[in-house]
Amino acid sequence: MSEARAEILNRIALALDGVPSAVASMPGAERPQEVPRAYRADSEVATGSAQALEILVDRLVDYRAVVHRAASECDIAGVVAEVLSDAGSLVYPDGLDPAWLSKLPASVVTHEDSLTAPLGVMELDAIDAVLTACRVAVADTGTIILDGQPDQGRRAITLVPDTHVCVVYAQQVVHLLPQAITQLALHPTRPQTWIAGPSATSDIELNRVEGVHGPRNLHVIIVGG
Amino acid sequence: MSTFLGIPGLRKTQPAHDPNILPGTAPIPDEPLRWGQDFPHAAREALKNEQMRRNLGHATATIRAKRAQVVGEAPDWEDLRDTGSQLKINTLAALPALLEQFETNFTARGGTVHWARDAQEANEIVTALIKATGETEVVKVKSMATQEIGLNEYLAEHDIAAYETDLAELIVQLGEDMPSHILVPAIHRNRAEIKDIFLRRMEHTPEGMTDAPRELAMAAREHLRKKFLAAKVAISGANFAAADTGTLTVVESEGNGRMCLTLPETLITVMGIEKIIPSFTDLEVFMQLLPRSSTGERMNPYTSLWTGVTPGDGPQNVHIVLVDAGRTKALADDVGRAALKCIRCSACLNVCPVYERVGGHAYGSVYPGPIGAILTPQLTGSTGHSDPNNSLPFASSLCGACFDACPVKIDIPSLLVHLRARVVDEDKAAHRPTGWGAAMSAASYVMADSKRFALAEKGTGALRALAGKKGYVAKLPFPANGWTQSRDLPAPPKETFRQWWDRTHPQDSDPATQNNGDNNE
Ligand code: SF4
Numbered sequence: 065m066s067e068a069r070a071e072i073l074n075r076i077a078l079a080l081d082g083v084p085s086a087v088a089s090m091p092g093a094e095r096p097q098e099v100p101r102a103y104r105a106d107s108e109v110a111t112g113s114a115q116a117l118e119i120l121v122d123r124l125v126d127y128r129a130v131v132h133r134a135a136s137e138c139d140i141a142g143v144v145a146e147v148l149s150d151a152g153s154l155v156y157p158d159g160l161d162p163a164w165l166s167k168l169p170a171s172v173v174t175h176e177d178s179l180t181a182p183l184g185v186m187e188l189d190a191i192d193a194v195l196t197a198c199r200v201a202v203a204d205t206g207t208i209i210l211d212g213q214p215d216q217g218r219r220a221i222t223l224v225p226d227t228h229v230c231v232v233y234a235q236q237v238v239h240l241l242p243q244a245i246t247q248l249a250l251h252p253t254r255p256q257t258w259i260a261g262p263s264a265t266s267d268i269e270l271n272r273v274e275g276v277h278g279p280r281n282l283h284v285i286i287v288g289g
Numbered sequence: 290m291s292t293f294l295g296i297p298g299l300r301k302t303q304p305a306h307d308p309n310i311l312p313g314t315a316p317i318p319d320e321p322l323r324w325g326q327d328f329p330h331a332a333r334e335a336l337k338n339e340q341m342r343r344n345l346g347h348a349t350a351t352i353r354a355k356r357a358q359v360v361g362e363a364p365d366w367e368d369l370r371d372t373g374s375q376l377k378i379n380t381l382a383a384l385p386a387l388l389e390q391f392e393t394n395f396t397a398r399g400g401t402v403h404w405a406r407d408a409q410e411a412n413e414i415v416t417a418l419i420k421a422t423g424e425t426e427v428v429k430v431k432s433m434a435t436q437e438i439g440l441n442e443y444l445a446e447h448d449i450a451a452y453e454t455d456l457a458e459l460i461v462q463l464g465e466d467m468p469s470h471i472l473v474p475a476i477h478r479n480r481a482e483i484k485d486i487f488l489r490r491m492e493h494t495p496e497g498m499t500d501a502p503r504e505l506a507m508a509a510r511e512h513l514r515k516k517f518l519a520a521k522v523a524i525s526g527a528n529f530a531a532a533d534t535g536t537l538t539v540v541e542s543e544g545n546g547r548m549c550l551t552l553p554e555t556l557i558t559v560m561g562i563e564k565i566i567p568s569f570t571d572l573e574v575f576m577q578l579l580p581r582s583s584t585g586e587r588m589n590p591y592t593s594l595w596t597g598v599t600p601g602d603g604p605q606n607v608h609i610v611l612v613d614a615g616r617t618k619a620l621a622d623d624v625g626r627a628a629l630k631c632i633r634c635s636a637c638l639n640v641c642p643v644y645e646r647v648g649g650h651a652y653g654s655v656y657p658g659p660i661g662a663i664l665t666p667q668l669t670g671s672t673g674h675s676d677p678n679n680s681l682p683f684a685s686s687l688c689g690a691c692f693d694a695c696p697v698k699i700d701i702p703s704l705l706v707h708l709r710a711r712v713v714d715e716d717k718a719a720h721r722p723t724g725w726g727a728a729m730s731a732a733s734y735v736m737a738d739s740k741r742f743a744l745a746e747k748g749t750g751a752l753r754a755l756a757g758k759k760g761y762v763a764k765l766p767f768p769a770n771g772w773t774q775s776r777d778l779p780a781p782p783k784e785t786f787r788q789w790w791d792r793t794h795p796q797d798s799d800p801a802t803q804n805n806g807d808n809n810e
Contacts, residue, residue, distance in 0.1 A: 069404040072562065072613045073385050079621035080382060096382035099375045102368035103574065123587060179601035185518050185552055205577075205588035218602045219551040219593075223544065224518075245573040252534040252569040253398060255599045258576075258592035263544035266584055267457035267473055268480055268502040269344070270351045276456065276506050277513065278544025278591060 107239035109203070116203045116237045117289045123206025127261025128274050129282040136288055140231060141167040144195060147229055147283050148172055151192040155183065155221050159214020160195065164231065177221050178214075188224035194279075195229045196222055199256075200244045201237045206261065208232060208284065209244060211254040219255055227281040230259075234289030311482055313341045315467035315650040321439045322669050324467070324653045327677035328684045331651040332643075341648050344479045349639045355585025356636060356694070363581065372574045374698035377630035380565055381620060387532040387565045388611065394535025398597025400607040408438035411612045415440060415524065415557055416447050418608055422555050424449075424522045428513075430539060430546045431455035432526025433471060433633055434559045434612055436655040437668075440524070451524065452516055454545035456509050463490040469649025469657060472583050472635035477648050480505065513545065523549035523604070527560040528579065528632070530609075531569040536596045537609065538572065540579060540589050550593045556604035562611050563620075563629040575632060578696035582634035615668035624704045625667035630697045631660050637691035637701060643684055652684065653677055659691040659701045663708065674716065682708035 109115050121131050134143045145167040148154060156165065158178035165174060175191060177183050183191075197215035201208045208230055210216045222228050238244050248256065263278030274280065318324030325331050335341065360366050380387060392402045405411035419427060427444070429435065429451050441451045441462070453462040460475035461468050464486045468474030475483070484500040487508055494508050525546070529538040537558060539546045550556060566575065580589045598607050619625025638644045638658030649657035654665040662681040669678055682705045691701040784792070 066404075068406050068410060071406055072404050072611070072617065073388070075613065075617035076385050076388075076562075076620060079617050080384070096379045097375065099379060100368070100371050103365040103372055103577075104368075105573075127590070182601065189518055202588075205580075207588045212599065212602055219547070220603075223547050223551055241577055242570075242573040245570055249570050252531070252536055253596035255596075255602055256592075256594040257547065258588070258594075260586070260588035260590050262590070263542070264590050265456045265506055265543045267455070267460070267475060267543075268483060268505055270348045270473065270476075271502050273502045273506045276510055276543035276545070277454070277517065277548050 103242070104240055105242045107243065109239040111238050111243070112234040112236070112289055114289060116239050117234060117286060119203035119239065120201060120206060120232075120237050121286070123203065124261065124282075124284055127206055127264075127282075129206075129261050129284055132283060132285045134231075134285055134287045140164050140285065140287060143285050144229065144231075145169065147285070148193055148195070151227065153191045154193050154195060155188065155191045155225060156195045157214055157217025157221060159217075160197065161215070164195065177217055179218065182218060183221070185220065185224065188220060191225045193227035193229060194221050194225045195231070197231050198236065200247050201232045202241050202244045203237055203239050205241055207241070207244075208259045209248065210257045210259070211248065211251065212256070213254070219257055222257065222259075223278060226279055227283065228259075228262075228279040229283040229285065231285045231287060233287045237286075237289070311464060311466075311478075311485065313338050313477055313648075313650070314464060315469075317442060317465065317467065319439075320669075321437055321467075321655045322665050323676070323678055325650070325677070326653070327680040328651060328653070329680060331653060332647040332684070335647045335651040338648075340479070340482075341477045342646060344477055344482075345645055345648050347479075348473070348476050349645050352585055352639045356582065356639065357585075359581045359585055359587055362587070363577070366581075369574055369577055370696055370698050373578050373632075373696055374630065376566065376571055376574060377632075377697050380567055381563065381626055381629055383567070384562065384565065384620070387567060388562060390532040391530055391535055391565055392611075394533070395537075395597050395609060396535075398535055400535070400597035400609060403608060403610045405610050405612045405614070408612075408614050411438050411559060411610050411614065412440055412443040414610050415559065416444060416449065418555070418557050419444070419449055419522055420447075422522055422606075424555075426450045426452065426516075426520070427522040427524055428452050428454050428516055428520040428549050428553070429458075430523065430525040430541065430549045431458045431474070432524070432559060433655065434526045434561050435524060436468060437561075438559070438612065438614060440559065452513070454513050454517070454549060455541070456506060456543060456545075459509055459513070460486055463487070467650060468655055470635060470638060471633050471656065471658070471660075472638075477650070513548075517545075517548040517552060520549070520553045522555040522557070523553040525549055525556065525558045527558050527564055527609075529566050529572060529575055530560060530564050531572065532565050532567055534569040534596055536569055536594050538576075539593045540576075541592075542584065542590045544591055547591055547593055550595065551603050553604055555606040556608070558607075558609045560609060560611060562613060562616055579632055579634055582636040582694070582696040615670065618670060619664075619667040622667065624663060624707050627699055627704055628660065628663045628667050630699050631664065632697055633660075634696055636694040636696065637699075640690040640694045641685070642688060642690070643686055647684075652681060654681075659685060659705075660699070663701060663704050666708065671715075674719065679712050682712060 124131050132143050134140045141164055144164050151172050153173040155175045155177050158176050198208050199211040262274050262280055262282040263276045264272050264274045265276045266272050395402055403414045405414055444451045453459050457473050457475040460483055470476040480500040483505055487494050491512050498504050498508055527537045528540045580586050598605055619629055637660050641659050644658040652661050654661050656664050662684050666678040666681055671679055685705050687702045689702050
């Protein structure tokens with residue numbers, strides 16, 4: 065195996081050795097040089113601003129996610145209760161703010177999941193919905209990003225139940241992807257899931273059909289702003 | 290021309306009239322990068338399939354419109370392309386160091402890195418890893434690398450069943466077909482055909498299933514759900530691998546990727562060595578370029594990132610197989626190196642007028658379309674004059690649409706011209722009279738004299754006879770056969786210009802001497 069490694073690295077070294085002159089003679093010669101970075105890394109649209117939220121909502125609705133607003137922190141529990149009133153069961157990660165669950169009707173059976181006491185896949189499959197927080201959201205692309213911290217939980221819990229309810233604080237909404245990457249790069253090795261709308265496929269005649277294997281319903285609760 | 294054909298041995302030769310095989314199905318070949326006939330013959334066959342052409346025309350028109358819209362929304366699109374292109378160039382120039390850096394980081398987080406010199410070695414590594422788990426079934430996320438190495442067929446020979454979970458890949462697998470597009474492998478199928486395939490090949494389909502895309506997608510969900518929940522081993526490709534962190538990325542839409550990357554105990558990723566990117570933060574460039582270019586979305590529904598093992602979350606037995614399989618050969622070549630920049634978005638396929646008409650199967654490779662025409666012969670190398678892959682660089686009208694669409698600015702038309710010149714040069718070096726050379730010396734002799742030219746024009750009547758009812762000449766006699774090897778010659782019109790002029794201008798016998806026409810007014 066290490067034999068293959070040595071041989072591949074050697075082949076690459078040989079390949080790179082011979083080429084530059086040939087590359088230089090090519091039309092539009094392409095040579096290694098400093099990477100130009102003129103794309104938008106920052107934005108005049110302020111993080112968490114009304115404009116940023118408006119763009120995010122526009123994208124989410126376009127992806128057929130359902131958007132709800134909570135005026136402030138103390139309104140979250142009320143909106144959560146409303147969104148989940150029909151759910152028979154709910155799973156939540158152990159690091160979630162317990163106040164968010166405080167107004168759920170008694171009919172919703174809740175299950176806590178954690179790294180140390182994880183639910184089995186079959187158990188998750190029998191649960192209707194999942195409630196989590198998120199790390200950051202990108203307005204421009206309508207993307208909500210989870211990085212597996214205790215208020216977001218293991219990747220499996222946001223995947224198997226059919227409905228995902230995600231709480232996004234206004235201050236977490238950046239305009240552009242590079243702004244989000246700056247935050248994610250602080251902890252790049254955390255497992256990440258980027259979500260833009262519910263699961264979808266365009267494999268049949270390139271028509272978008274929502275809801276294949278991932279959660280078929282995505283509810284986003286935007287707090288503040 | 291039979292010498293040029295060189296049809297490679299096919300693993301399964303489908304009986305011509307098997308009612309279970311839909312028209313337009315490509316049998317599973319021995320060589321995923323070299324199958325079927327050479328391009329001109331395969332294209333002529335494909336053009337007879339009107340259903341496929343309609344399916345493709347509809348699908349590519351839809352995706353082109355979506356792409357144009359979301360690309361138009363990004364005011365810094367050209368800047369992103371410039372960055373993406375240069376990042377890829379730099380990556381390839383620094384590949385050994387980046388691969389080693391990736392290996393160190395991925396290993397430090399509990400992952401295992403394997404290296405495979407060729408397809409055979411990659412298949413052996415994956416098979417051994419699966420056998421070590423004791424499992425006989427695996428779920429798969431769509432992956433070009435595993436298509437390229439023929440992994441599913443290899444696993445089948447070793448009693449391991451691999452289930453494709455991407456909807457289009459599932460359609461292709463159930464249909465015992467080959468992919469015809471990088472991103473949407475079943476793009477050549479319409480809803481009615483897909484329903485047909487599901488009804489024939491899926492164990493349980495819902496009662497009264499129609500061909501509505503939603504119902505078909507739900508049937509696939511039901512079919513695969515149990516497999517996902519029970520799977521112990523998954524196999525994936527990767528879109529990007531960040532060297533500075535050891536982070537792998539899979540970009541998808543349906544959630545089948547997340548299922549495979551999250552639920553099983555063992556995860557084996559197969560990736561070409563060129564998929565490395567220098568830094569985690571470079572994802573801010575590629576994750577803007579890729580979704581807009583491939584599905585015409587601002588962002589694809591799901592992207593998963595993982596770095597080795599996360600204790601308690603996801604697979605705990607994590608491997609990556611870094612595959613060469615011709616890439617270092619391509620890297621040593623100026624054209625090949627440019628082709629290795631490709632991030633497999635498939636935009637060049639969707640905008641290509643040739644691809645749109647002949648479809649993916651005509652290219653005889655799992656990499657079809659404009660990029661396939663370059664990448665395929667670069668990865669396989671030429672086996673000589675009769676190698677069907679030698680005809681691929683001619684599978685283009687050089688209109689330039691692919692270059693404009695390419696998010697990493699691969700100048701596909703220039704590269705194709707370069708490769709064409711090589712094929713011609715190879716023939717010259719072997720002292721094979723080239724059709725091009727013969728045609729040019731004949732043309733200069735004829736065109737140098739107006740009487741000879743008039744005579745030659747009359748001779749085109751013979752070509753009409755050659756063309757017959759088909760309306761095209763598929764095979765010219767030697768030495769002009771080189772011309773028709775890669776294109777059909779339309780039958781000449783009934784009347785030449787000179788004949789038409791003589792008929793309609795009886796008073797002026799020679800048009801070449803008439804300067805008093807209406808071009809002055
Ligand atoms: S060559 Fe460019 S346009 Fe074509 S698939 Fe590759 S990256 Fe996309």
